[in-house]
Amino acid sequence: MLEKYHSDISDFQPVFVNVVKKIINLLVQVYLEDAERQVIDGTAKDEKIYQDIIDETNLNLKMKLTSRYAKLLKTVLLRPVWRKGALDLDLLTPDILDVEWDETPEQLSKIMITLYPANGKYKEIEYSLWTPETYQRLDYKGNIIETEQNPYGVLPFVPVWDSYPGTGSFWLPGGDDIILAQEAINKRLVDLMLVLEMQGFGIPVGKLLTDSGKLEIGPRSVVEINNPDGEFSFQKSNAPIQQIINAIQFLISQLAITNGLSAEVLSVKPTQQSGIARLASNVELQTLQKEQRSLFARYEKQLFNMMKIVWNTHNATNKISEKARLKLDLYDSRPVMAPDKQAELWKAELDMGITSRTDLLIYKNPDLSRKDAKRKLKEIDEENKQFNLSPNQGVKPEE
Secondary structure, three states: OHHHHOOOOOOOOOOOOOHHHHHHHHHOOOOOOOOEEEEEOOOHHHHHHHHHHHHHHOHHHHHHHHHHHHHHHOEEEEEEEEEOOEEEEEEEOHHHEEEEEOOOOOOEEEEEEEEOOOOOOHHHOEEEEEOOOEEEEEOOOOOEEEEEEOOOOOOOOEEEEOOOOOOOOOOOOOOHHHHHHHHHHHHHHHHHHHHHHHHHHOEEEEEOOOOHHHOOOOOOOOOOOOOOOOEEEEEOOOOOHHHHHHHHHHHHHHHHHHOOOOHHHHOOOOOOOOHHHHHHHOHHHHHHHHHHHHHHHHHHHHHHHHHHHHHHHHOOOOOOOOOOEEEEEOOOOOOOOOHHHHHHHHHHHHHHOOOOHHHHHHHHOOOOOHHHHHHHHHHHHHHHHHOOOOOOOOOOOOO
8 A cells, every 4th residue: 555655655654553443343342251051842862962062162252253244344154064074164255255145135046165275275275066966166267076965955155244234235234434544544643643743853054064965964963164154044834734543533433423333332432321321322333233133033943954964964873853943042231331321321221211110130240130139128127127217318218
């Protein structure tokens, strides 16, 4: 990029901050905690097999990675694969994929994977071509090296999209704004480093000096001026340092806002918000996260069914029951608030009558049933009476 805009880049020092990683990590909240997966409508043996698969494939970590790649790249593929006598899971990115589909993007008809050699030689590139009926290996010219029957009878892949592909195309658009803004931010940072260096040293200015082009300038050098009218000094330029910093901060803030985040999450300036304001600023992000939870709940179930097909194909005497299904509980993220701000929000909800102390107790401890929560509240009220404390700040205790 420096060579594109400058003929001499020797004075520049490349520097960057990874805004992309920060944005993606903030947007992806589905797998902040491991999903709880359970096999239902099956047997105890089915549950044991699936829990072993989760451990062998490192499923929790790979699904976290998948959610991040899907957010950035918009479209990726998951492939359960039988490798070295065990089930594994591959995450495939768009740069190595070519895909054909039928009437809808979910109806995949053909998938080709580019296999790049470690040595980088073009003539050693190969391709894996999958259809529901066959599997083929191709050389770099597209010639068939080998052909086998597809043992699964279906394409063993699960598409993962950042949003539902309602445009009719398998490849979802988007994501370029983050990459382009990242490049613009990095360029401004490189410019800023050079400006700060030049501004710090100043610019040497000479007037009527003999051999001024050969002067050695430094703290141990002496500039001899023989001409009575000659002058030598260092001048500071009016470098737009603050303007560059403002431009960088503007780009980062706009990048956050246009992707459903508040500008404060990427700001270095401390801010104070009320509980209500903090909740309002998270509404868009919460909506996006609910959509992600719905999408990944579907992907996880599709992946379970595909894993079952691959497993049963290679384990004829130890199959997972055909009727076995996946019960999934994904992490439900909530906006993080300081304790005083959270208390302010809860008090406002209690005053408005849109929640109860039972609801708040269950919120703090989701494992409690409503019956247990009401019993706990009565215990709290009894203890508060012993110390002459108001149980609920003027709100009538629940019965």
